[in-house]
Amino acid sequence: MISACVTLGLAVGVYAISFGVAAVSAGASTAQACVMSLLVFTGASQFSAVSVIAGGGTIGSALSGALLLSARNGVFGLANSRRLTGRLPTRLIAAQLTIDESTAMCAAQDDPVAQRAAFWITGGSVYVFWNIGTLIGALAGGAINPKTFGLDAAIPAAFVAMIWPQLRTSRGRMAVLLGGGICLLTIPVLPIGLPILAASLAIMLGIRRDEVTS
């Protein structure tokens, strides 16, 4: 499990190199690119913000798109609040590490100890590699294209592996189908970022009480 968490961190780190390149070519200083990765730490939002600026967009439009993309972390935090207990300072740090990868790896584990370990190891290694990668990209420029190594597919492939334990109950299977389906149908019509949030409607499958067994 630990090697999978760290590998995921590495794959994301290579992406951070291209974020560093994109940020600098959108006019950010190296310091701005690095502070963004340290403080914002939500890849999709960061890419969206710099691409709007690079395309000549206003700060307002860059912000609104990026914030819309980061809203799902609120939903992820809600899910993780059931698993990550601890004192306030711990939870304040855990909040910063609440991203797609750490949430998915945490949810894929069976027992509470493994869930917490998966969250911290994945969140921590993605944080380290994301920031190292950003610095390399901002300083060195675009020497590496992550797509050459298929790394754009590595991340959804990791999500596929992490989704598997959710398929054990019929309710989980329905949530996977409904969440994926809502996203597929809304990608062409909703603003970027909203299809993922719209998919959270699928959690209403949990309202019915009868314990469905697989």
Next chain:
Amino acid sequence: MTWTLVLVLAAGAYAFKFLGLVVVGDRALPAALERCLALIPAALIAALVVKDTLSVGHHLVIDARAAGVGAAIVAAWRKAPVLAVIIIGASVTALLRAVS
């Protein structure tokens, strides 16, 4: 690119993370809501897979990523470890790009 954008985005992004994990915290919630929250990873991660595999912006596309993630699905179904699933997904995609 301005510092205002960097810092406001940082504050906003942290606010979302804070909201779920710290404001709600570990207090007990109604059972129905707990059952709903338990489905968040299933619903949202499925949505992320769809977005990362089948879309470019607002367009739905089928490209090398679909083959890679398809191979990853087969690997996960055959109970391959997470690490193997990740490597299979990336290498099938990279190979397909290299030969096409």
